[in-house]
Amino acid sequence: RPCSLAICIHKNRNDALHPLWQSPLSVPGGTRQSPIDIQWRDSIFDPYLRPLKTSYDPDTCLHIWNNGYSFLVEFEDSADKSIIMGGPLENQYRLKQFHFHWGAINEWGSEHTIDSRVYPAELHLVHWNAVKYESFEDAVMEGNGLAVIGVFLKLGAYHEGLQKLVDALPAVKHKDEIVEFDSFDPSCLLPSCPDYWTYAGSLTTPPLTESVTWIIKKKAIEVDEDQLEAFRMLLFTSPGEEEKRMVDNFRPLQPLMNRTVRSSFQ
Numbered sequence: 336r337p338c339s340l341a342i343c344i345h346k347n348r349n350d351a352l353h354p355l356w357q358s359p360l361s362v363p364g365g366t367r368q369s370p371i372d373i374q375w376r377d378s379i380f381d382p383y384l385r386p387l388k389t390s391y392d393p394d395t396c397l398h399i400w401n402n403g404y405s406f407l408v409e410f411e412d413s414a415d416k417s418i419i420m421g422g423p424l425e426n427q428y429r430l431k432q433f434h435f436h437w438g439a440i441n442e443w444g445s446e447h448t449i450d451s452r453v454y455p456a457e458l459h460l461v462h463w464n465a466v467k468y469e470s471f472e473d474a475v476m477e478g479n480g481l482a483v484i485g486v487f488l489k490l491g492a493y494h495e496g497l498q499k500l501v502d503a504l505p506a507v508k509h510k511d512e513i514v515e516f517d518s519f520d521p522s523c524l525l526p527s528c529p530d531y532w533t534y535a536g537s538l539t540t541p542p543l544t545e546s547v548t549w550i551i552k553k554k555a556i557e558v559d560e561d562q563l564e565a566f567r568m569l570l571f572t573s574p575g576e577e578e579k580r581m582v583d584n585f586r587p588l589q590p591l592m593n594r595t596v597r598s599s600f601q
């Protein structure tokens with residue numbers, strides 16, 4: 336079973352907890368940690384990789400909430416209504432939630448990097464293997480349990496689809512605030528280009544388990560400055576606490592170790 340944070344903390348109480356970020360800098364015994372720097376020239380084109388198929392039902396969208404790490408949009412996942420399949424995946428995976436990571440300024444913010452290029456933000460669409468496992472919580476502990484699509488955000492044109500999310504953020508400014516959010520189709524946040532890289536990795540926030548098939552889209556989506564600034568007005572802190580702006584909520588790069596990154600394109 337992949338190493339999970341709880342087990343690692345039990346074994347290694349001296350984990351360095353990065354002051355600015357809750358997840359340990361390194362997970363002892365971790366051989367497939369995320370995020371990583373993807374070296375384009377070292378990635379291997381795999382002609383057997385299929386196109387990724389996504390089918391999201393906007394009616395499964397439940398709410399948006401600030402969990403103190405990021406803001407999450409969560410989906411009803413008791414049936415195969417919002418799913419992905421194909422690509423590097425052997426089974427169908429159900430959408431559980433999506434969230435973002437971003438920086439205090441536009442010069443950094445993403446978790447993955449491409450040839451050391453950092454983006455201002457990164458979207459993660461988190462799915463779990465509903466063919467093999469009963470629940471997200473079970474899947475989180477298994478090597479083939481999760482599939483996360485990563486999409487880079489770059490500074491550019493206003494993104495109409497993102498604005499509905501941005502408009503809801505003031506309502507979840509503080510940690511643990513939650514607000515109903517309905518009929519949102521996250522496929523509007525996916526670039527039209529089908530190209531992606533894929534590799535075996537981990538969650539980048541607790542429980543940091545090595546259970547993720549990462550699918551990183553080659554093309555970034557464009558958002559404008561005001562939309563990025565809206566992310567930065569969120570707070571890590573609860574109402575009444577001294578305010579700490581929710582920024583720089585990304586994990587440092589992890590060693591590639593014995594892994595190959597495959598590309599779906601030549």
Ligand SMILES: NS(=O)(=O)/N=C1/NCCS1
Pocket residue numbers: 459461483537538539540541542543
């Ligand atoms: N950033 S991430 O998507 O790799 N980490 C997660 N932790 C719990 C659910 S998603």
Ligand SMILES: [Zn+2]
Pocket residue numbers: 434435436459539
């Ligand atoms: Zn994430």
